[in-house]
Amino acid sequence: MADEAHRTAFIELQGQMIETTGKLKQVQSQMRNKEGEKKRAYLTLEELRHLSDDTNTYKSIEPISVVVKEQEQKLKDSEAALSSLQTSKEYLEKQMRDVENNLRELLQQDPGLARQIMSMSVT
Structure with a gap:
């Protein structure tokens, strides 16, 4: 019975890990996009500032002031x-560490489960 509970817990934790990893990748992609937008806005501003009003x-x-x-x-946004x-990324990274720790704990509590998982991945 404990083996089945451990297997169920492992599957749930594995699902959480996959979900969190996906969310983290999405946030990182959004951050890269926003960094690009920020850079374009900054560079455009730098060029516009050299022009007369x-x-x-x-x-x-449109007038340059507009x-x-x-x-x-755009830069502020x-x-x-x-x-x-960044806040979301930090939260997801913390969540990922928690899930990893929970998985590690579970596998330490039930070394047989670790062997079963390893044997399933080999076949």
Whole structure:
């Protein structure tokens, strides 16, 4: 009976590990995208700042002040999103460590389960 409970616990922990890994990869991908957006906004701002205020820009022939404000907002939004994603990433990494520790504990409690798992992966 204990063997069956350990197997069930292992399967649940394995599922949590797979789910958490997927979420972590998704957050990391979103962070890479936001980093790119932030970099583009920053570089665009740097170029716009060298132009005079009476310069019209490509985007719908708008005054530079409007475009600069839009880029500054994009930069702020990207930074806020990155901060939020960083928090999510840290939470998921902690969750991953907890699941790994739980798996390790479970396998230490039932060495037979570890042998069964290893024999299943070999076949």
